Amino acid sequence: MSGRPIIDISGLSKLYARGLPALRELTLAVERGEFIFITGPSGAGKSTLLRLLLLQDRPSNGRIVVNGYDLSTLSKAQIQEYRRGIGFVFQDFRLIPAKTVLENVCFVAEVLGMTESQQKRRAFQVLKSVGLQHRMNAYPAELSGGEQQRVAIARALTSDPSLLLADEPTGNLDPDLALEIMNLFREINAGGTTVIVATHDRELIRLVGCRTLMLDQGTIVEVA
Amino acid sequence: MSGRPIIDISGLSKLYARGLPALRELTLAVERGEFIFITGPSGAGKSTLLRLLLLQDRPSNGRIVVNGYDLSTLSKAQIQEYRRGIGFVFQDFRLIPAKTVLENVCFVAEVLGMTESQQKRRAFQVLKSVGLQHRMNAYPAELSGGEQQRVAIARALTSDPSLLLADEPTGNLDPDLALEIMNLFREINAGGTTVIVATHDRELIRLVGCRTLMLDQGTIVEVA
Amino acid sequence: MSGIRFALREGFASIWRRRTSSALAMTAIALAALVLSSLLLVTSNLERLLSGWSTAAEFSVYLVDTATSDQRGAVEAAVDGSGVAARREYVSKVDALARFKRDNAELEALAAALQSNPFPASVEVQVQSEKQGSAEVEVLVAVLAKLPGVADVRYDREWIRRVTGGLSMVRRLGLIIGLVMMAAAALTVAAVIRLAFDARREEIRLMYLVGAPYRFIRGPFIVEGLVLGGLGAGVAVLVLWLGFRAAFAWWTPTLSSLGALEVLRFLPVYTASLVVVGGAVVGAACGFAVSRRTS
């Protein structure tokens, strides 16, 4: 790990309309190919940080530089392109209810410009890696909580992203499955993808054993 | 623990339109005032079992008797009355997005026939018990994942139910908060409420130390 | 009781909470109701106008020059006794000549050249609009023709046929289009309210799951549908009324020259209220329908 960091955050703050600041003067550098855990109590600002990295929201203050680009300077079209390079697992899954599992995943592949057969192949591949190939034609409402979460993970992996952001990706999985998913992430990480995982699961962090940032009330209180 | 069980399940099966059976010939008795964990891998049938207890779905086979009433014989109005006696924490929260946190909780109190001032008092009380009284006027979309989960828990407690069913109620909470919530559940349990919690969190089960049913592929494989 | 209070409060709160969506729904409903009520307005006025014209349907009983006043009295009695006449008028020979001169001014020379008055006296009978073209009139005409002192009975069958034909067509068309439009408006209201509630299926589902009694779940939706439907229809009637007044103010000269000024009238209060109540009822029914069990 050397050279320019892939993510360079400085003085980042986020204030929502009401309530206390969600992030305060946060500064952080992530090297290319790193695997990082972000942890901290409920409401600490983990999701907010990841949301800002996806440009799902704008910072109130401070700068986020990814791959040398200041995110605040991107045009609309550039934002979409930037997002295509990111795999994101949403804390609340965000599957499209009207589409089957396969369609939910294929959609992302199609956006990347794959042909139909490529899409199918890729979708099957990622669904298999989370153990859901047999539920391919089910609709999200027909899946258990953990199954939905795994579809969300599969979808994030579809584009073979250079940056993987996962917000509490194992909250609905049993410990064995959670560890399996983490091993999957490690594999992907070994392929050069930078991975940032927000999680509460201390056991999981212990088992994987990576650099861990502890957030509390919007600031980093501990780095392990 | 003695006398007639509050929940008496026998030969319970659930088959969905496609796929394998979610529950197979399950038999289970729960005593009044018990605290039970249900655990098992993703897709084992935990949510399905809880859903059947709420009459959110109908069994394909078998009988569920609660408080001496066979659930399959209840009329529409009786079903609604039966549900009012149950506190349910949904795995996917199911908050009403158009209502504030307070309104989401008050709604349940109102359904029980409380006056407006009683509703407010009760809502404040349960929100305080999950540590969210300061976010009372926020909308669900303005809350973190863990905060939403705690609102869902608060809502389930509002009616001071005789039966509390919680589906993965701590998946988005940090371990300390999860334990706090479990202690809250124990307190409620000490007041006579029967509590059934579906969870993956082995650490939590170990810390609380109660009767635990392990489900796998729709059957009970282990009782601890 | 608490159910009704709850329904009212929640229904109005929900309309306000989703005001864009509510406004859109109300607009679409108002348009459907506007169309229906304008149709009612147009057909009712057209009918009144046409039936005004058709009262011009009349016939004349020409008397021979030697007719006695008893004979004339017999004719008038026959007319009055028949029950089909709206009005009758005696036109003497002198009146007839004067009228001829007035109506044919270019024939001054001719009129002046007349030594004697060649025009016969007559009794002009105006037929009641609802009896026009009926068999009773035909019978009366036949009877009158045979009375002593009567030279001839003439009436403009052609005119009657046209006007009554037109009138019955307007009535039937109005009825058919009116029914179609009413169904259409109801369907639109239903569609719009259903679409407006589509986004809230999850909410309804949750309400069932927390054990809310039926009146708690359905009440607010019924109130919401009732208000949206009623308000939409009310706005439509109001807009129509404003448009009607504006058109009236604008085209007073034209309308008066067409003789339509006194005939044109806005929808009767009864019909207007029916439109509003209809909107409210359809809305409430939709609110009731969308809030049924969804799982």
Next chain:
Amino acid sequence: MSGIRFALREGFASIWRRRTSSALAMTAIALAALVLSSLLLVTSNLERLLSGWSTAAEFSVYLVDTATSDQRGAVEAAVDGSGVAARREYVSKVDALARFKRDNAELEALAAALQSNPFPASVEVQVQSEKQGSAEVEVLVAVLAKLPGVADVRYDREWIRRVTGGLSMVRRLGLIIGLVMMAAAALTVAAVIRLAFDARREEIRLMYLVGAPYRFIRGPFIVEGLVLGGLGAGVAVLVLWLGFRAAFAWWTPTLSSLGALEVLRFLPVYTASLVVVGGAVVGAACGFAVSRRTS
């Protein structure tokens, strides 16, 4: 290219997936378009009917009995040269008497009693419909009145005033109502499509978040709006046409007695297509609007 294929496939798939909602939206749109197109149909036919009546507007140039055929020729030349006449016809004294006898059969006695023919010869002039009530006609009338051999010029100003007044009122009312209805129909289409998409905001949001290019996100919604709007309007035109044909078949006798059979016509292909295209365009615009960034 792939964007267009994607938009078409996804747009149609989405219509099919949500078929109830789509059908409801299409129905509401069809009703709005039906109203608009029936209005167009009625006003265009009413205008044609009225302008047919108004060609009856004519005036007569009465000649003195001593008028020479040169003088009559001069009158006819003046009429032809004015460019306002649609038709002119010479009515001789004999024709005039015959016509009087025919129109006033009850005056047989009078007609028979005439020693000489008191009716003047005349040239009847029918004014072109677009010139009716214009200053040119007034000038022509003034000129004709001064020509040698002319006794008088008369025309029924009242009739002209009525018909042209009615016509311009129909035109203006039709234009205003038409514009209002067009706006209303567009608004309904917009409201309905917006409501139909309301439930899908989350989906649109997600599409932005996974980095879909704008054409991928908006394309399917545009296609969906286009199809719903176009199909709705198309159904409306079809229904209107069927209704028109049915009414025609049903009321043939009445219509022919009103002289309306040859005048009534369905919307020209151009207007009908305009309605359909309009529906599609409004729909597409709504699809475009609802799919804009939502976070």
